[in-house]
Amino acid sequence: MHLPKAELHLHIEGTLEPELAFALAERNGVTLPYATTEELRAAYQFDDLQSFLDLYYALMAVLRTEDDFAELADAYLARAAAQGVRHAEIFFDPQAHTARGVPIGTVIEGLGRALERSEETHGVSTQLILCFLRDLSAESALGTLDAAKPYLHRISAVGLDSAEVGHPPAKFREVYEAATALGLRKVAHAGEEGPPEYIREALDILGVERVDHGLRCMEDPELVARLVADRVPLTLCPLSNVTLRTVDTLKDHPLPAMLAAGLHCTVNSDDPAYFGGYAGDNFDAVRDALALGPEQLRTLARNSFEAAFLDHDEERRARYLAEVEAYAFD
Ligand SMILES: [Zn+2]
Numbered sequence: 001m002h003l004p005k006a007e008l009h010l011h012i013e014g015t016l017e018p019e020l021a022f023a024l025a026e027r028n029g030v031t032l033p034y035a036t037t038e039e040l041r042a043a044y045q046f047d048d049l050q051s052f053l054d055l056y057y058a059l060m061a062v063l064r065t066e067d068d069f070a071e072l073a074d075a076y077l078a079r080a081a082a083q084g085v086r087h088a089e090i091f092f093d094p095q096a097h098t099a100r101g102v103p104i105g106t107v108i109e110g111l112g113r114a115l116e117r118s119e120e121t122h123g124v125s126t127q128l129i130l131c132f133l134r135d136l137s138a139e140s141a142l143g144t145l146d147a148a149k150p151y152l153h154r155i156s157a158v159g160l161d162s163a164e165v166g167h168p169p170a171k172f173r174e175v176y177e178a179a180t181a182l183g184l185r186k187v188a189h190a191g192e193e194g195p196p197e198y199i200r201e202a203l204d205i206l207g208v209e210r211v212d213h214g215l216r217c218m219e220d221p222e223l224v225a226r227l228v229a230d231r232v233p234l235t236l237c238p239l240s241n242v243t244l245r246t247v248d249t250l251k252d253h254p255l256p257a258m259l260a261a262g263l264h265c266t267v268n269s270d271d272p273a274y275f276g277g278y279a280g281d282n283f284d285a286v287r288d289a290l291a292l293g294p295e296q297l298r299t300l301a302r303n304s305f306e307a308a309f310l311d312h313d314e315e316r317r318a319r320y321l322a323e324v325e326a327y328a329f330d
Pocket of ligand 1: 189212
């Protein structure tokens with residue numbers, strides 16, 4: 001669906017399509033444990049978050065140089081633009097690369113190169129969000145933020161991702177305080193597989209402005225009331241939820257109930273190369289499976305621009321919102 005929208009929950013490493021993975025593997029002399037792109041695509045079947053993460057980290061071995069990261073981001077931005085994305089706030093996982101010996105500067109400068117020309121090339125404005133891997137230590141997160149200091153001009157926010165259960169937000173209090181002191185905005189994954197309590201911690205202890213996923217707030221009416229009252233945006237990823245079995249089928253997705261409750265929902269693609277679709281595909285999928293009408297879809301698109309970190313450029317936000325209002329559904 002070409003409805004103008006902002007993508008606020010997108011892991012750039014999760015946009016690695018099998019074709020690009022093989023091309024980069026060949027260029028960098030990396031051997032993948034799959035013979036063909038078909039064989040690799042067939043491996044994109046997951047039982048849960050962990051089984052996905054295992055393949056996801058294995059494939060990252062092909063990303064080595066600035067050019068690789070620039071090519072990855074450029075390929076994503078082209079696909080996103082083709083599906084109506086006008087603004088993208090893009091996550092990256094520096095620790096997944098520094099652990100393999102790729103310097104953080106290579107990652108940020110490579111991504112940054114694609115992002116800074118994105119508006120001209122693809123008509124998509126961008127921001128970059130540095131995510132900490134929550135299954136690693138709080139010390140490692142602090143070291144990562146420290147290593148990113150020379151590149152802060154390219155980074156607008158910090159986030160928290162990867163295996164959620166057993167790694168509550170409170171573990172990262174110190175690094176979020178340090179990020180605040182550096183003037184960075186704050187988001188965190190919470191309530192995807194983890195309990196509603198993790199959403200409260202992300203709000204109260206980390207001070208996040210948006211909650212990534214946040215699906216399990218629906219188990220806690222008091223928390224829902226708070227999220228509605230404070231208009232906290234939730235970055236939902238419907239196709240991801242089905243692939244990782246957070247919900248059984250798309251028809252079971254709580255999105256309609258969440259909208260009816262007045263939650264500030266947005267629809268995003270998470271790791272689109274692995275989960276069967278980009279932002280527009282996710283809009284198409286929820287429209288079809290959940291019978292969302294034009295006004296609900298328009299609300300989701302409007303919500304995405306309202307939740308974007310565009311406070312420094314309200315003129316741009318207003319322009320995007322006007323595009324949403326002007327969009328004609330067929
Ligand atoms: Zn995510």
